[in-house]
Amino acid sequence: MTQDTGSKTLIKAPPLLDLTIDNITPNTIRINSQSPDARLTYLMARLVTHLHDFARETRLSTDEWMAALTFLIKCGQISSDVRNEFILLSDILGLSLLIDNINHPKPPGGTEGSVLGPFHTHDAPVLPHGASMTSDPDGEPMLALCTVTDTRGNPVPGVIIDIWETDSSGHYDVQHADRDAPSERCVMVSDEEGRFWFKGLKPVSYPIPNDGPVGELLRTLGRHCWRPAHVHFMFGKEGWDKLVTALYLRGDPYETSDAVFGVKRSLVIDLGKVDKDMAEEYGVEEGIWLLRHDFVLTTQEETEKLKDQLASEALEKLGLNMKLVDHLPVPDLD
Secondary structure, rough: OOEEEOOOOEEEEOOOOOOOOHHHHHHHHHHHOOOOOOOHHHHHHHHHHHHHHHHHHHOOOOHHHHHHHHHHHHHHHEEEEEEEEHHHHHHOOOHHHOOOOOOOOOOOOOOOOOOOOOOOOOOOEEEOOOOOOOOOOOOEEEEEEEEEEEEOOOOOOOOOOEEEEOOOOOHHHOOOOOOOOOOEEEEEEEEOEEEEEEEEEEEOOOOOOOOOOOHHHHHHHHHOOOOOEEEEEEEEEOOOOOOEEEEOOOOOOOOOOOOOOOOOHEEEOOOOOOOHHHHHEEEEEEEOOOEEEEOOOEHHHHHHHHHHHHHHHHHHHHHOOOOOOOOOOOOOEO
């Protein structure tokens, strides 16, 4: 209940008295528990619990706390429309992949997800099958032949597919100050047989942006900032679970130490070479690199059912009395 007093708005709240190390957590949770949104109340309660426990467990110093706040401020200051340092931070902490795995579990045979990364854009051109998405004359040409099917092997037509990769120097187009148009990225739509194909570049290893606070953190931790060579894909169609994934080249020196934890065994591939007949069919040079892959999507219903099952099992193991609302856990107070 609120009372409007003109210059001030008073919100009725439980009294907070004699706050100590031991009772600050329940008091904070109590005053945060006045929202009608049960999910928000639960999220805030768990966030406060874990943050406070972290401070108590580590005996966090004032200097360390201020250093963390300054770090977050710097992340905001360096971020822009084409660079998101917070996504990068989430990636290098393993949080991005964890959240994707929780929210998009895959039944046997479904293509696994990977990290979105900070360089997806919404200005990629829609190209016809067989078109080139690169303007880089220095890269090694690659033909990609792909299909999209369901878990029973049926083609899935009409899937919108975002595709993006770096240029031959290991930079995304948005990292170039003179960028005047998208390059090394495109959008395609799978045909009636679930196929899509395009011309790109053999991907190369590259460092994630390391001139900001996240790069400084990696150096302080003694970690490298490199990602193995890969191509990003994102699949979307109504009724189907959104798939954000990538394909990684086998044998890359960073295959087993990706700075953002994106590599999964099922996503590691070998490139082939285009033979004479294929070169004639697709209008490319014989001998260029060839990427072949069959992507398997799962329906939204399949994914939600599996997500609910895994959530219930995890909550039971934790001994929590919870119920699922819109596939998300909230305390069961009934």
